[in-house]
Structures are given as structure tokens and as C-alpha cells.
Amino acid sequence: xxxxxxxxxxxxxxxxxxxxxRCVPISNHLYFYWYRQILGxxxxxxxxxxxxxxxxxxxxxxxxxxxxxxDGSNFTLKIRSTKLEDSAMYFCASxxxxxxxxxxFFGSGTQLSVL
Amino acid sequence: xxxxxxxxxTLSVQEGDNSIINCAYSNSASDYFIWYKQESGKGPQFxxxxxxxxxxxxxxxxxxxxxxxxxxxxxxxxxTQPGDSAVYFCAENIExxxxxxxxxxxxxxxxxxx
Numbered sequence: 707x708x709x710x711x712x713x714x715x716x717x718x719x720x721x722x723x724x725x726x727x728r729c730v731p732i733s734n735h736l737y738f739y740w741y742r743q744i745l746g747x748x749x750x751x752x753x754x755x756x757x758x759x760x761x762x763x764x765x766x767x768x769x770x771x772x773x774x775x776x777d778g779s780n781f782t783l784k785i786r787s788t789k790l791e792d793s794a795m796y797f798c799a800s801x802x803x804x805x806x807x808x809x810x811f812f813g814s815g816t817q818l819s820v821l
Numbered sequence: 822x823x824x825x826x827x828x829x830x831t832l833s834v835q836e837g838d839n840s841i842i843n844c845a846y847s848n849s850a851s852d853y854f855i856w857y858k859q860e861s862g863k864g865p866q867f868x869x870x871x872x873x874x875x876x877x878x879x880x881x882x883x884x885x886x887x888x889x890x891x892x893x894x895x896x897x898x899x900x901t902q903p904g905d906s907a908v909y910f911c912a913e914n915i916e917x918x919x920x921x922x923x924x925x926x927x928x929x930x931x932x933x934x935x
Contacts, residue, residue, distance in 0.1 A: 748910065812866070814862065815862075
């Protein structure tokens, strides 16, 4: 069964450093998402992306965050200057189409630890 | 702000019992609800969904019930198995909201003992 893959599974970085989290969505999917989950808390929406553009973003997704689809397969989340509170599990997700009841397929996540 | 939440953070059951996980939502404009299962070290996995024009939907060993009057959603798991042990999240979506930005609740940890 096709799946969303994320690398690395764990990322440790120093505060103020830039990190890039990578995702390979399912190949025929067109809509891509980043969510994050701080330890013990709920999953929070960050951003959605379609046709090389951000279609929606949350308040969390401030100027420190950016997303990119650099080629036909990868979808990346960049945090320019990490803060301690950016420590979380970051999930990438994709769907084949946009619609009310399109099911999101999630990757296994990247655990980001900012020291 | 309005959000989706769960009644209980943890639920412990015996193998073979039926489990009921509850979720209260406050956004009356929500049109679509989903239950996700998250096992340790993995991303959320879709279990079952229901649209707001329905009050019940059944899958394999799972049933979702929606009560729009009291804004309540529940997930029933029949004959719970150890493999069902995970964190369960309910999530909601609104039809006019672009990008399918799901709003998740905080999660209920289901522990199944043999």
C-alpha cells in the first residue's frame, strides 16, 4: 500500500538553527499538508499546499516557516530559526483531491528536538 | 475559540470488551467528522468518518455515532483487541474551509489488557 514517507525520523538541532523536514507524499496525490503535535497534546494544522502554492495556513505558521515542493516528489517544511517551542512531532500528510471528505494519509512523522 | 475535545484522556478495557470513546465538539458549522488512531511512533491513521447528514456509520468492528443536538461524537469498537491499544483522536472539518484543515481533539489513550 502506498504511504507518505518522512525523513529524518528524528532531528536534533540547536536553537536558532535552520532545519528542513522532508516528506515524499503518495505519488498521485495533489494536496499536501504539514501538521505538528507537541508531546502529549493534540495534532495541530500548520499549512496546506496545492499547485505550488499555500492554500491555507494556521496562526502557528508564521514567517519562520516555509514550505516548498522542489521537485516532483518531495515536499519540505523549513524552519528558519528554530525556537525551543518548535520541539514537536511534525507530520506530513497528503490527499489525492481536495474535498470535504477526502481522507488524509499521514506519514510517521519527524520528531524535532530543539536544544 | 471553538474546538474539538474528548471527554476522557484514558480508557482501560479488557480484551473482548466493547470500547466507547467519546468526543464533544463545539462548532455547530462542522460538516464532517473523522476518527483517527495513532499508535506509538506512528502518524494518525484513518479509522472511520461520518458526514453531518448522518447519525451512524459502521465499519469493520467500529461504529461512529453522531448526535448533532448535543454536539457529541462517539467511536465504538467491538470485541476490543490488544492491537487496538493506541491514542484515538476525533477531528472535524467544515465544508467551506479550503485545504481540508482538520481540527483535532486532544485524544483518548485506549489500553487493552489481555
